[in-house]
Amino acid sequence: MNSSATERTATPPPDRKQRLRAKITRETAAEYAEAARSLRAHPDYNAVWDNFLAIIEQPQSARQIERRTARPVVEHLCNQAPLEIAHALGLQPLRLASGCCAASRLADASLPALMCPLMRSTLGMRALLAADDESNAAATLRIIPTTCDWTVKFPELAGESDKTRAHFLELPHLRHSERGQARFQEELFILIEELEKTAARRLTRAALRASIDLYRQAWAVFAEFIALRRDGRLAAVWFMVVCAAFMADTVEHWLAAAAPILAHLQKESRRVVGNAVFVFLSGSPLLFPNLKILRLIEEAGLYVLADDLCASERLWPGGLTISDPSFSGLIRALAGRYHRACQCPTFADNQRRFNTIRASGLRPRGIIHHVLKGCHPFDIESLTMEREAAKAGIPFIRIETEYSPEDARTLLTRLEAFAHIDQGAMK
Amino acid sequence: MIVAGIDLGSTAIKLALVEDGVLLWHKAAPTAPGQEKIANALLAEGLSALGRAGEGVKKAVTGYGKNLMGGAEFAIDELSANCLGLFRQSGGQARSLINIGGQDVKVIQLTAQGAMSDFRMNDKCAAGCGRFFEVAARILDTPVEDFGALAATVAEPARINSTCAVFAESEIVSLMAEGVVKEKIIGGLHESVARRIAGLCAGRRLRDDVYLDGGSARNSGLLRALEDELCRDLHVLPLPQFTVALGAALAHPEA
Numbered sequence: 001m002n003s004s005a006t007e008r009t010a011t012p013p014p015d016r017k018q019r020l021r022a023k024i025t026r027e028t029a030a031e032y033a034e035a036a037r038s039l040r041a042h043p044d045y046n047a048v049w050d051n052f053l054a055i056i057e058q059p060q061s062a063r064q065i066e067r068r069t070a071r072p073v074v075e076h077l078c079n080q081a082p083l084e085i086a087h088a089l090g091l092q093p094l095r096l097a098s099g100c101c102a103a104s105r106l107a108d109a110s111l112p113a114l115m116c117p118l119m120r121s122t123l124g125m126r127a128l129l130a131a132d133d134e135s136n137a138a139a140t141l142r143i144i145p146t147t148c149d150w151t152v153k154f155p156e157l158a159g160e161s162d163k164t165r166a167h168f169l170e171l172p173h174l175r176h177s178e179r180g181q182a183r184f185q186e187e188l189f190i191l192i193e194e195l196e197k198t199a200a201r202r203l204t205r206a207a208l209r210a211s212i213d214l215y216r217q218a219w220a221v222f223a224e225f226i227a228l229r230r231d232g233r234l235a236a237v238w239f240m241v242v243c244a245a246f247m248a249d250t251v252e253h254w255l256a257a258a259a260p261i262l263a264h265l266q267k268e269s270r271r272v273v274g275n276a277v278f279v280f281l282s283g284s285p286l287l288f289p290n291l292k293i294l295r296l297i298e299e300a301g302l303y304v305l306a307d308d309l310c311a312s313e314r315l316w317p318g319g320l321t322i323s324d325p326s327f328s329g330l331i332r333a334l335a336g337r338y339h340r341a342c343q344c345p346t347f348a349d350n351q352r353r354f355n356t357i358r359a360s361g362l363r364p365r366g367i368i369h370h371v372l373k374g375c376h377p378f379d380i381e382s383l384t385m386e387r388e389a390a391k392a393g394i395p396f397i398r399i400e401t402e403y404s405p406e407d408a409r410t411l412l413t414r415l416e417a418f419a420h421i422d423q424g425a426m427k
Numbered sequence: 428m429i430v431a432g433i434d435l436g437s438t439a440i441k442l443a444l445v446e447d448g449v450l451l452w453h454k455a456a457p458t459a460p461g462q463e464k465i466a467n468a469l470l471a472e473g474l475s476a477l478g479r480a481g482e483g484v485k486k487a488v489t490g491y492g493k494n495l496m497g498g499a500e501f502a503i504d505e506l507s508a509n510c511l512g513l514f515r516q517s518g519g520q521a522r523s524l525i526n527i528g529g530q531d532v533k534v535i536q537l538t539a540q541g542a543m544s545d546f547r548m549n550d551k552c553a554a555g556c557g558r559f560f561e562v563a564a565r566i567l568d569t570p571v572e573d574f575g576a577l578a579a580t581v582a583e584p585a586r587i588n589s590t591c592a593v594f595a596e597s598e599i600v601s602l603m604a605e606g607v608v609k610e611k612i613i614g615g616l617h618e619s620v621a622r623r624i625a626g627l628c629a630g631r632r633l634r635d636d637v638y639l640d641g642g643s644a645r646n647s648g649l650l651r652a653l654e655d656e657l658c659r660d661l662h663v664l665p666l667p668q669f670t671v672a673l674g675a676a677l678a679h680p681e682a
Contacts, residue, residue: 400550407550409491410531414548417506422542 020106025128027102032058035289044235044272048264051257052245056288059103060248061129062164065094069250072140074198077154079310079317080145080342081169082334085192087251088211089199095247096142097311098125099287101403111157116374117402118285119150123157130162141198143191145169147346148377167194175340176349184339188331205327212320212330218251221258222316228265229305230362232273236281236294236304243312244288276303277419280357282385283370283399284378285311290403293370293411300415306362308343308353309370317341345377353381354388366395366418373402395421429474429484432512432676433466434505434669435492438529438557439642442469443672444477444484445682448515452477453669455642458529462492487679489671491530503678505671506535506546512674513638514541516664522634525624525653525661526671527643529557534628547627555590555623557643562592563616566599567609574617575647577610584614590623613648621652628657640667 036057039045062073071092076083079095086093098121107124142164146152155166170187172180192203225242228234242261246254279297281304286293297304307313317337322330343353357367367389369382382398389396397418401407429451434441440462444452452473456465474480486499489508493499513521514537521541526533532555535546549555564571578584585607589595595616602612637659643649644667654661664670676682 395545410548410550413491413504413506413531414546416504417543417546420504420507420543421546422538422540422544 021128024102024106024124027105028059028100028125028128031100031102032289035291038291038295039237039241042235042237044238046264048261049238049241051261052241055249055253055257056241056244059098059100059125059129062094064129065092065248069253071250072198074140074195075142075164077143077151078145078147078344079315080147080171080338080344081143081191082188082338083251084208084211084215084334085188085203086195087214088207089195089201089203091140091195091199092250095311096122096126097247097285097287098122099290099403100125101290101405103128104403107157110159114374116148116150117372118287118375119154119157121403123154126158126162140165141194142166143169146171147344148375150374167191171339171346173346173348175342175347181335181340185331185335188335192331205330208327208330209325212322212334214251216320218246218255219316219319221255221262222246224262224266225258226306226313226316232271232276232278232303232305233265233268235272236297236307237291239304239312240286240288240291240294243315246315247311273303276301277365278303278305278362279366279368280305280362280364281307281309281312281368281370282357283309283368283382284372284375285309286370287311292403292405292408293399293401296408296412296415297368300412301419302366302368302415304368305364306357308356310344314343345381350381354385354392358388358392364394366397366421368415368418369396369398371398371400373400428681429477429479429482430676430679430682431470431473431484431486432508432672432674432679433470433486433488433490433496433499434508434672434675435462435466435488435490435496436505436529436671437491437531438561439668440465440469440490440492441669441672442466442473443669443676444470444473445673445676448677448682450666450669450673453666453672455668458492462495463497466496485679485681487675487682489675501675501679503675505675506533507543508671508674508678509533509640510535510537510541510543510674511677512670512672513537513640513664515677516666516670516673517636517638517662520636521638521662523637525628525637525639527556527624527639527641527649529642532556532624532627534624534633536632536634549623549627554592555620557641559590559592559595559620560616560643560646560649562596563599563613566596567603567612569609569613571646574613575645575649575651578614578617578648579651581608581610581614583611584618585611587612587615587619590619595619614652617646617648617652618656620649621656624653625656633657633659636662638662638664640664640670642668644668 066073069092073094074086074091075094075096077096083093100121103124104121106127172183174180279302320333320337322333369385371379386396429446432443439455441455487501488496488499489503489505493502513524522537524535532549536544538544560571639661644663
């Protein structure tokens, strides 16, 4: 036996799965680093943004967030479960949604080929980070609103290795009917029971009211960021940073981190947009670190004046109207905000979605409807959006894509052309 | 002052030299690494042919490679350039156009003033585009330029289901193995691409007059198949490959 053969026997090559995992881990870290680097190279970058970038510039497992926030993490899929309830019970709500392309590869082999990239990436990221945790049970509880099929099937797709307890928040798909609203309120009471078990304490009216008031402060700060956006002073990539930090941190820390950024932006009189064309962005969510679409929009000379993406402006549910300060009155108010006012395309009675764009007084020069391949609700709704946009004389473009950067050049061609569509011709 | 409209496309680089709104010279070269060098060589050749070598020119660039061209003071997206070039060439008649490029197909609608009012493009796959015909030409060992004449000789083209360059390749090879003559195969290719383009036009209100341009518009077989599929006549202007380059030049502020 020669010496090289002896070495091979003594030190067998690392397991291929481990090597693949290590490679994907490196690629994931590189993707986050590249997103952060490009933001720091952005013309509107200022060191104050590091307050938020520090929170999001690397992926974090639920366990890491638990250690950082000293609160047990409750994962939220979608955004129909009121954050205030988890917070009032001393839990840390964490939006479970990934925008990372590299992480998707870890889940690819076990998932359907034509699957929503967001869910694919989220499952990949969960697998990547759970393995790095001491315990595979990454989060204490996962709340799953029954929005789309991919969401409902999340635990099944995650497989047996996923030990996080799932609670399904059954979502009535008719949000304007009294029956639907009553059912959602019932669902919230069931959710509270589940969260109380997780937190090992009872939810009190005072604690819920305090959390509602704290989140009201956050919504007020969001409103200020949105006002800057409407004024053409906050590029879409930075608004994404604002939202990504909100989803990954405690509301208290986010508020503290936001204050100097807001102060800086409000001091700046310069409008960032130049001669850009103002557009409204709708459709499937865009998530950090996937800046592809927002960068292309910017490169094409377009400026996102507003959006209704669920990981962006729709994170902000607007002011809460409390007419009855009792415990059940607070729950009714939360139900109204998180269900009746929610414009997720999963709802059957979503006709008011376009009215919101029209009635907002924004007068966008165009609507960009972003559809992730396999995201059926937004794909279906794009037909209605296009029809309504045509009626209103607003140019409309549907961009179907996935997380991979390979279609960036062709998308840019479309967006550049969209910037030059003659709006007068639509009337 | 001469304005050079340079269209850096995925399969060909096209140059149009324009002065006072008049096309003076044009030429195309296959896209290859070093696009800027190729474009500058075309430009030098054109100026020399016009007897104006060394003269300063303004450059307007468009196409997928427009950001690769240094020294151009003006850039425009290819769809807007396409509208401008075609509208001018058609004497203001064009209201709808179908452009078959190397890697994409565009269906564009124009206003009565020649501005773009709407458009649709194929997705990222190059199925049914110029590149598809190049692949087929290689397998059939027949130049694309001969496709139109060959397809005209058959009444019943072969049925080809795929417009994907990869799948179509195996379909063509299978048909050849079955002894199907290449004229029928070429006719089938035209029909399959025409079906795909017609699908892209679905839901668009194609207004008279509809023009076909891009390099593939020179393929008379594809033109016939597309006219049959859309149930309407299509116009093809002289120099359909240069419409976009011409439009870029015309869009230059100093044109």
